[in-house]
Amino acid sequence: ETGVTQTPRHLVMGMTNKKSLKCEQHLGHNAMYWYKQSAKKPLELMFVYNFKEQTENNSVPSRFSPECPNSSHLFLHLHTLQPEDSALYLCASSQDGQGQFFGPGTRLTVL
Amino acid sequence: AQSVSQHNHHVILSEAASLELGCNYSYGGTVNLFWYVQYPGQHLQLLLKYFSGDPLVKGIKGFEAEFIKSKFSFNLRKPSVQWSDTAEYFCAVKFYNTDKLIFGTGTRLQVFP
Numbered sequence: 001e002t003g004v005t006q007t008p009r010h011l012v013m014g015m016t017n018k019k020s021l022k023c024e025q026h027l028g029h030n031a032m033y034w035y036k037q038s039a040k041k042p043l044e045l046m047f048v049y050n051f052k053e054q055t056e057n058n059s060v061p062s063r064f065s066p067e068c069p070n071s072s073h074l075f076l077h078l079h080t081l082q083p084e085d086s087a088l089y090l091c092a093s094s095q096d097g098q099g100q101f102f103g104p105g106t107r108l109t110v111l
Numbered sequence: 112a113q114s115v116s117q118h119n120h121h122v123i124l125s126e127a128a129s130l131e132l133g134c135n136y137s138y139g140g141t142v143n144l145f146w147y148v149q150y151p152g153q154h155l156q157l158l159l160k161y162f163s164g165d166p167l168v169k170g171i172k173g174f175e176a177e178f179i180k181s182k183f184s185f186n187l188r189k190p191s192v193q194w195s196d197t198a199e200y201f202c203a204v205k206f207y208n209t210d211k212l213i214f215g216t217g218t219r220l221q222v223f224p
Binding site: 031033040041042043045048050055056058090092097098099100101102103104105 | 115143145147153154155156157160201203205209210211212213214215216217
């Protein structure tokens with residue numbers, strides 16, 4: 001148990017579907033992050049939230065829409081995705097930049 | 112542009128061999144440095160970190176890393192690897208006054224008994 005949980009762990013969706021990824025952290029941290037991990041590429045930062053406010057949007061396409069209702073929960077809403085969006089999506093949290101704790105990820109396949 | 116380089120993409124060692132994985136970053140300002148490990152089928156875990164002070168930092172499972180500011184490097188070392196060290200290792204850098212953590216491409220380590 002890492003203190004950061006993600007659901008679902010696996011997701012298969014069509015290009016016209018709408019789905020959401022959920023992340024919850026039980027560590028009392030003030031910052032949460034979404035990353036994309038693709039094969040043979042560096043981990044790509046997508047979004048950063050600090051005290052529920054978005055502080056980074058790393059030029060992510062609008063078909064990915066984050067939501068952070070409170071410091072413990074983070075969502076990634078997905079719609080009209082492309083096959084190249086298939087990847088492992090990782091959530092992380094941290095407190096005052098003291099090193100990020102990662103969840104297990106959601107393995108997303110877009111057909 | 113800020114970037115992190117890990118030059119060893121795949122390393123194969125026998126048990127008890129010594130390990131050194133390279134990590135270099137591009138930016139010359141104040142940084143926080145991290146090594147993460149991802150064991151097969153598991154999530155990313157923090158191995159060790161450097162913020163300030165002694166440039167030689169010790170982490171879990173016998174790993175250590177040395178920050179050499181003049182070389183913009185933060186190499187990971189272990190004197191004697193075990194089969195259970197088989198994993199992917201990621202170097203990451205947090206640049207001053209940002210929330211961004213920039214990762215290297217990772218090094219896949221395979222240790223054979």
